[in-house]
Amino acid sequence: MKELKKFSAVRSFSHIYVEEEVKDHPLTLEILSKFPKAVKIQINHYKEVFCRPKQNFAVQEMSKKLILAAKKGRVIYSGPEVCQDFGNKNFYYTSPALNCIYSCDYCYLKGMYPSANLVIFVNIEDYFKEVENLLKQRPVYLSLSYDTDLLAMERIVPLVSRWIAYVRGKEDLTIEIRTKSANYSALSHLPPAGNVILAWTLSPSEVIERYERKTPPLELRLENIKRAIDDGWKVRLCFDPVLYFENWHLFYDNLITRTFSVVSPEKINDASIGVFRIPRDYLKRMRKTFPFSEIIYYPYVEKDGIYTYPEKIKEEIIGYVHLLLRRYLPPEKIFII
Amino acid sequence: MFFIVTAFHAEAKPIIEYFGLKKVMKPCRFQVFVGESVALVESGLGIVASAAATSFLLTEFEAGAKDAVLNIGICGAKDSSFKKGDIILCHKIINHDTKRTFYPDIIVEHKMKEAVLETFSFPVNKEEYPCSIEGDVVDMEGAGFFETASFFLPPHKIHCLKVVYDHLDSEKVEPALVSELIRGKLPLIEQLMSSISSMNARVSEDLIEKESELLGIVSQNLKLSFTMTQQLKHLVRYYLARHRKLPEALRDFANVKVSSKNEGKVYFERIKEILRR
Numbered sequence: 001m002k003e004l005k006k007f008s009a010v011r012s013f014s015h016i017y018v019e020e021e022v023k024d025h026p027l028t029l030e031i032l033s034k035f036p037k038a039v040k041i042q043i044n045h046y047k048e049v050f051c052r053p054k055q056n057f058a059v060q061e062m063s064k065k066l067i068l069a070a071k072k073g074r075v076i077y078s079g080p081e082v083c084q085d086f087g088n089k090n091f092y093y094t095s096p097a098l099n100c101i102y103s104c105d106y107c108y109l110k111g112m113y114p115s116a117n118l119v120i121f122v123n124i125e126d127y128f129k130e131v132e133n134l135l136k137q138r139p140v141y142l143s144l145s146y147d148t149d150l151l152a153m154e155r156i157v158p159l160v161s162r163w164i165a166y167v168r169g170k171e172d173l174t175i176e177i178r179t180k181s182a183n184y185s186a187l188s189h190l191p192p193a194g195n196v197i198l199a200w201t202l203s204p205s206e207v208i209e210r211y212e213r214k215t216p217p218l219e220l221r222l223e224n225i226k227r228a229i230d231d232g233w234k235v236r237l238c239f240d241p242v243l244y245f246e247n248w249h250l251f252y253d254n255l256i257t258r259t260f261s262v263v264s265p266e267k268i269n270d271a272s273i274g275v276f277r278i279p280r281d282y283l284k285r286m287r288k289t290f291p292f293s294e295i296i297y298y299p300y301v302e303k304d305g306i307y308t309y310p311e312k313i314k315e316e317i318i319g320y321v322h323l324l325l326r327r328y329l330p331p332e333k334i335f336i337i
Numbered sequence: 338m339f340f341i342v343t344a345f346h347a348e349a350k351p352i353i354e355y356f357g358l359k360k361v362m363k364p365c366r367f368q369v370f371v372g373e374s375v376a377l378v379e380s381g382l383g384i385v386a387s388a389a390a391t392s393f394l395l396t397e398f399e400a401g402a403k404d405a406v407l408n409i410g411i412c413g414a415k416d417s418s419f420k421k422g423d424i425i426l427c428h429k430i431i432n433h434d435t436k437r438t439f440y441p442d443i444i445v446e447h448k449m450k451e452a453v454l455e456t457f458s459f460p461v462n463k464e465e466y467p468c469s470i471e472g473d474v475v476d477m478e479g480a481g482f483f484e485t486a487s488f489f490l491p492p493h494k495i496h497c498l499k500v501v502y503d504h505l506d507s508e509k510v511e512p513a514l515v516s517e518l519i520r521g522k523l524p525l526i527e528q529l530m531s532s533i534s535s536m537n538a539r540v541s542e543d544l545i546e547k548e549s550e551l552l553g554i555v556s557q558n559l560k561l562s563f564t565m566t567q568q569l570k571h572l573v574r575y576y577l578a579r580h581r582k583l584p585e586a587l588r589d590f591a592n593v594k595v596s597s598k599n600e601g602k603v604y605f606e607r608i609k610e611i612l613r614r
């Protein structure tokens with residue numbers, strides 16, 4: 001057989017799998033209208049495609065497919081311990097989508113899911129119903145974007161705008177939308193909502209270039225943050241995960257100096273610091289699929305089923321980044337994970 | 338290695354000629370033909386035969402991470418949007434009897450049409466068959482092949498390639514015409530195979546494979562335990578991820594032989610230090 005030296009991967013979202021049940025859902029139709037050339041394939045249940053045996057995450061990342069589905073059963077969960085609750089008692093999270101359009105080397109989704117394909121649950125009305133029921137019992141702090149980057153996908157599916165419209169005026173409900181995107185313009189036409197926190201993850205440019213593939217550069221993220229703040233939105237800065245690598249001190253120093261040269265510290269809602277951490281089983285799976293990532297093969301230590309940096313390094317990282325942030329923010333505005 | 342499963346000799350013949358395959362002269366239930374990078378089996382008609390032959394081929398040749406498998410054959414098309422001789426890369430395969438569905442990952446660019454394949458356990462004539470046909474094209478093997486191949490290989494390495502022969506109107510099957518239709522599509526099939534190979538080479542490049550001999554010697558000479566050997570491999574990957582090649586200092590340890598496990602541990606600590614740099 002003749003060897004072709006090069007091959008081209010099909011563009012992402014070349015194929016869209018649609019659950020029979022949601023084929024006429026307005027959000028499905030809206031998404032499909034944005035990909036007129038995609039091959040549409042009808043399925044019964046998203047797991048038929050998403051949970052097939054032996055899928056290769058690294059291969060699928062070359063050409064991610066889209067799966068449109070309805071999430072059944074519970075859709076809102078109590079917040080996990082490895083995540084920061086920012087002092088909120090009733091911390092919940094939800095996953096309106098599985099997977100992400102970006103591809104960070106350290107992303108735990110690579111170890112958590114059997115597939116790199118992107119699932120979007122279009123039955124947003126069922127999510128709202130469940131929040132409604134929770135609100136009858138207690139106030140709710142809900143993180144919307146843990147297992148994905150929703151704002152990054154806003155132009156594919158306007159879930160963030162729908163959520164903002166839903167939470168507006170609900171005093172007992174606060175939502176956090178975490179992102180690395182530079183997609184604020186998809187929201188900028190909306191008036192700010194006091195119970196919505198836009199949380200931007202920031203990393204040094206060197207980290208973005210090396211390990212946060214397909215994400216926007218730091219300067220663009222900062223520009224977006226500034227615009228959101230100027231428009232009156234609450235903004236959180238997440239220095240999470242902080243990574244340990246050669247000259248990390250210098251790069252995080254530059255990052256934080258640069259951040260606060262663009263953004264006024266007093267306008268920041270709060271900030272968080274967390275070092276890289278990942279459940280044992282996820283890391284194991286990632287090591288199999290991505291044999292040459294220096295993040296994945298770092299000799300972490302395990303504690304209670306979670307791999308992270310050795311205690312000494314962890315303390316050093318947190319201490320140092322905390323010190324850097326303290327130059328600009330009061331201690332009560334800095335949360336450590 | 339590419340494995341190919343066809344139902345009939347008329348389908349296999351042009352492939353055997355194109356890739357210069359030779360018949361395997363071993364007594365066995367199936368006819369098998371092998372070349373440098375392709376091995377083909379003729380299954381015979383039907384879902385079970387195709388499943389059995391697929392399993393046989395992939396087991397016999399110990400299919401692994403670098404291999405892929407294709408089912409190549411003729412099919413009938415439900416409507417006229419597919420013409421006689423069109424080649425179709427199937428993106429969904431339905432087993433008509435069990436209603437199980439299978440989905441290959443289509444990752445590489447190709448120049449074929451795509452469609453849904455439905456596999457029946459009996460010949461289908463559009464006029465006589467009373468129920469609706471879900472697939473765009475119909476055959477009698479694809480689902481058995483795919484379900485079996487999924488035990489061995491990931492979904493981006495399993496594909497059903499079907500060439501339209503008729504429009505489910507019970508046209509008589511002429512072996513010579515079958516061969517001719519398939520022969521005409523072999524350049525396209527070869528292009529797809531070549532792209533799959535290149536994709537495979539990109540993701541399965543594992544630098545540690547080249548160093549496995551060295552790591553084996555070091556582990557043996559330093560009397561490292563299983564856990565320590567695993568740790569060594571992890572650290573080597575960590576080092577390779579950053580530097581792309583191993584430090585010369587590690588090669589020196591291949592010449593060291595220890596007389597006790599404790600002595601080995603001392604050397605192991607030194608190796609760890611080097612690899613963390």
Ligand code: SF4
Nearest residue numbers: 100102103104107148
């Ligand atoms: S942006 Fe977040 S969810 Fe997306 S790949 Fe990166 S870490 Fe994962």
